[in-house]
Structures are given as structure tokens and as C-alpha cells.
Amino acid sequence: MAQPDYNGPDSSSGAGERVTVAVYAPDPILHVGVVHQLRQRPEIELVDAADGPRVSLVAVDSVDDETAALLYRLRHDSSTRTGLVVGTFESGDALQRVIECGVTAVLRRSEADQDRLLRLVLAIANGEGVLPGDLLAKLLDHVGSLQRSTLDPHAVSLSTLTSREADMLRLVSEGLDTAEIARKTSYSERTVKNVLHEIITRLHLRNRTHAVGYALRNGLI
Structure with a gap:
């Protein structure tokens, strides 16, 4: 998993308090792309994980065991809130796994332009949940299926x-x-x-x- 990137000395531009963000991505190209998009926004200050970012943004193609381990680790860091930029969810179980890791803000990689990334980061910093409607429907359907199976596995x-x-x-x-x-x-x-x-x-x-x-x-x- 690539380590977070951070702004250089020229990152002090912009007015008001900026949101500190650490970006994690296993794919170097994806990592550079997300960092490039956020670096251009005066509302954002990119920092290293050791600097106690207000927001940790994880960008992946799909949620594998390595990603889940990172999300669990970030969940136990009370100084940061975590968001996820993801290519696909292979199943409702993978989506539930992400929610259990404490992620309440999700953006599809295909929709992650600069404005949407900024809105996602600001929502995370404010403690707001962000989940596309179809993913919410998938999550509810999955949870409902699990509940029905628990009540009557043969139903x-x-x-x-x-x-x-x-x-x-x-x-x-x-x-x-x-x-x-x-x-x-x-x-x-x-x-x-x-x-x-x-x-x-x-x-x-x-x-x-x-x-x-x-x-x-x-x-x-």
C-alpha cells in the first residue's frame, strides 16, 4: 500500500482552516492522480500519516484483505476519519465489510473528479455519511438477506x-x-x-x- 503524499512548501496558499488529508493507494498511478486532484484545491492540505490527518482517503480498485486491514487500522485512530474511493464492489458482503471498518463515505473511482473528491473530503471532515443510492440499496438488500437467513435459513x-x-x-x-x-x-x-x-x-x-x-x-x- 503506497504511503501518503504531502504538499511541499508551496501548500500554504488559501484562506481559512484547511482540511488535512492523507492519501493511501496501492496503485502508484491512482495515488498520483488523487494527490494531483486534491493538491490543486486551497481547501485541502495534503500531509503524511504521521502528521495526524483529519481525513484519511483510501483509493483502491476493489476491497481486498490488505485494504480491509488498512481500514481497520485507520478505524482505531481517533484523530482521523476515513473515506474510500473504489472501482467496484464485488458483492454486498464487501460493501458491508467496508462499513464495518468504520467507512461512512464512499465514492466510485469512475466518478472521482476534482469537485466530487473535494465534496467527499469535506463531508468526511464534517462527520457526514456519503454513499451512492444504488450502493445503499445494495447494502440494505444484503443486510436484509442476512437477517432473513438468520431467522429462517431455508426461507x-x-x-x-x-x-x-x-x-x-x-x-x-x-x-x-x-x-x-x-x-x-x-x-x-x-x-x-x-x-x-x-x-x-x-x-x-x-x-x-x-x-x-x-x-x-x-x-x-
């Missing part, structure tokens, strides 16, 4: 599958392969594979054919 309802999962299973039932489903839904082949794997794993099924049969028998597609 089946229409909400067992998300709309994206149901759409992909319908396409599987029509005989489409991974590449065809990706083109049809505008998702990457990797995302299609991950979504279908998530369904099979969560419902304790054997393969895609078993998943389609299960969904059809229970009126899920």
Missing part, C-alpha cells in the same frame, strides 16, 4: 436475488454464456462470473444449471 422469497442477479440468471436460462451476458448487460465478464459465483455460493448450489433450476422452482426468475 425463500423474491428478494433472495437482487434484480441484477435475477437478470443474469434469466440470461443463463436462455443459454447465453459469460461473454454474451456481459455484452447484454454492459458488465465485464469478470463481474458476470463474480455475480453468478455469489449466487451459487450464497444459496449453496452446485453450478449455474443448478442455480437456474433453483430459481425457476422458487419463482425467483
Whole structure:
């Protein structure tokens, strides 16, 4: 994980109290890009982690074990608040994992222009939560699914599958392969594979054919 970058001596421009920010990113290009965007804003002062930043901004493609470990570590630092710029969430479980790490502000990497990054940082500094509506819906759906499983692990309802999962299973039932489903839904082949794997794993099924049969028998597609 790349270490935070900081402004040089010319970073003292701007009026009023600036928000101190440390940027973490495993990808050097991503790290440089985020730092470059924030460095141009007079409201922001980029600092090193050792300087006690008010905001810690973690930028990643996806949430892996290394990212989760960093987020947990930052959660226990009472001097900083943490935000996340992320490429994709592979599942609702990954999103829940981030929230459990104390992250309450999330921005998609594809939407992380200078203005949105600034709004994210200022919201984090003010203790506000920021979560795109579709991610909030995904989180609520995931939590609701976990609660239903806890109450009755064998219960089946229409909400067992998300709309994206149901759409992909319908396409599987029509005989489409991974590449065809990706083109049809505008998702990457990797995302299609991950979504279908998530369904099979969560419902304790054997393969895609078993998943389609299960969904059809229970009126899920």
C-alpha cells in the first residue's frame, strides 16, 4: 500500500482552516492522480500519516484483505476519519465489510473528479455519511438477506436475488454464456462470473444449471 503524499512548501496558499488529508493507494498511478486532484484545491492540505490527518482517503480498485486491514487500522485512530474511493464492489458482503471498518463515505473511482473528491473530503471532515443510492440499496438488500437467513435459513422469497442477479440468471436460462451476458448487460465478464459465483455460493448450489433450476422452482426468475 503506497504511503501518503504531502504538499511541499508551496501548500500554504488559501484562506481559512484547511482540511488535512492523507492519501493511501496501492496503485502508484491512482495515488498520483488523487494527490494531483486534491493538491490543486486551497481547501485541502495534503500531509503524511504521521502528521495526524483529519481525513484519511483510501483509493483502491476493489476491497481486498490488505485494504480491509488498512481500514481497520485507520478505524482505531481517533484523530482521523476515513473515506474510500473504489472501482467496484464485488458483492454486498464487501460493501458491508467496508462499513464495518468504520467507512461512512464512499465514492466510485469512475466518478472521482476534482469537485466530487473535494465534496467527499469535506463531508468526511464534517462527520457526514456519503454513499451512492444504488450502493445503499445494495447494502440494505444484503443486510436484509442476512437477517432473513438468520431467522429462517431455508426461507425463500423474491428478494433472495437482487434484480441484477435475477437478470443474469434469466440470461443463463436462455443459454447465453459469460461473454454474451456481459455484452447484454454492459458488465465485464469478470463481474458476470463474480455475480453468478455469489449466487451459487450464497444459496449453496452446485453450478449455474443448478442455480437456474433453483430459481425457476422458487419463482425467483
